[in-house]
Amino acid sequence: MLERIRNLLQQGEGLKVEFKEAQGGMPKSLYATVCAFSNTQGGEILLGVADNGRVLGIAPNKVAQYKKDFVNTINDSGKNCPPLYLSIDTIEIDGKVILYVNVPQSSEVQRCDGKIYIRNEDGDFDITHQQNRVANLYALKQNTYSESKIYKNVALTDLRLDLIARARKLAVIRQPGHPWTELNDLELLKSSGLYKKDYISGEEGITLAGILLLGKDDVIKSVLPHFKTDLIIRVKDSSRYDDRDDVRTNLIESYDHIMDFVNKHLPSPFYLEGSVRVDVRNVIFREIAANLLIHREYNSHFPGRFVIEKDKIFTENGNKPYIHGNINPELSVPYPKNPTIAKFFKEIGLAEELGSGVRNLVKYSKFYAGYIPVLTDTEIFRLDWKVNLFDEKEQEVAEVSDQVSDQVSDQVSDQVSDQVSDQVSKILAFCLSPRSLIEIMAQTKYTSRVHFSNKILKPLIKKGLIKQTAPDKPNSPNQKYFTVIKE
Secondary structure (H helix, E strand, O other): OHHHHHHHHHHOOEOOEEEEOOOOOOOOOHHHHHHHHHHOOOEEEEEOEOOOOOEOOOOHHHHHHHHHHHHHHHOOOOOEEOOOOOOOEEEEEOOEEEEEEEEOOOOOOOEEOOEOEEEEOOEEEEOOOOHHHHHHHHHHHHHHOHHHOEEOOOOHHHEOHHHHHHHHHHHHHHOOOOHHHHOOHHHHHHHOOOEEEOOOOOOEEEEHHHHHHHEOHHHHHHHOOOOOEEEEEEOOOOOOOOEEEEEOOOHHHHHHHHHHHHHHHOOOEOOEEOOEEOOHHHHHHHHHHHHHHHOOOOOOOOOEEEEEEOOEEEEEEEOOOOOOEEOOOOOOOOOOOOHHHHHHHHHOOOOOOOOHHHHHHHHHHHHHHOOOOEEEEOOEEEEEEEOOOOOHHHHHHHHHHHHOOOOOOOOHHHHHHOOOOHHHHHHHHHOOOOEOHHHHHHHHOOOEHHHHHHHHHHHHHHOOOEEEOOOOOOOOOOOOEEEOOOO
């Protein structure tokens, strides 16, 4: 991120970059700039920076209040319509503190204090009373984002009311006092941009985004017959597949299907960040699942695909390219292909702040699988990730347990090594004294706790070669394991 900020300072102000000094509080012009960026091509704002790019900084004791004021104002439908859910980040540079706001291009026409602003090289311009330009802006939004298409014959009864209730609950869990708490179902749709009015044609109704997020399956199928997400694993049977899930339902439950598929087939290694355990599998695949669903071009007949193979994982989906090539997570500006869907996912906690998810993907992927994914933004968006998750040693016990001797003497290592793999022999020798699960994993250099437990330890226990010190409390934190010596 710091490299990105330095590039912006060097680049200077322009169509998609704005500096504001913010020395006496939040500038009054800030929200007009946010509106203009949202209506045009998106942009980035640095607070605490002079027009010439000189870093002035913001007093550290004022940062928290600045951020609070920004979030409250940007979420205020009286100020910004529809409300925007943007984050504001604290950046330390050259010994000073500045604030950074990334404003994505919106699929809706944005108003600030009832006015419509657009952006050009010279700044923010009010076009509220220029009817032709306003009409062109509405037409552009409609044509650019397929998620904005209005289906006037789709009624509230064509949506899953239980999903609306679930979304409201998730939003409140994520943010107590969330504005959706006080809204009825139709108001929630309007607030989220899922119900819109086309000011050119006069039509109003539920949008494609609303149908995809909350629609009944038959309604989604009627609107988009080609819509599906294909989940495949082919590790043992590379010519066909080991397991498959053909998902044809709303985006929220499609997300559930993807995460269930991941949890079923991929390991969750033990990872500490400081003294806190991080579920890196969840962090990584939340981003991959959300990316597959949020950034798809739904007018494309190319299906979304999530494929797990022995040495790689890849996803692909139809796309309207923005970068036209490989994405550099450190330098690229996040660009939502379906901003309304992206905003909804963020509100219910199924997606991260724009850009932070990709940074987490890069941060944890090398630990998880040995490599970093490659993201390619073309007509078919692809994530290609070389992995080493299916090391053959993780399947050793299943293949050799039938060969294990029923007799293990005091010289267990020597006796067993001729009959089972060296790895199993090491475990049995190491556990002549009671050992914890973590100790055994560290000794044998296993990283996946779930795989080790299910594919290594449990078969040894079942075979009677290993026992627990507290078998009546299998999940005890004090649980240890020891080798059974039979005479």
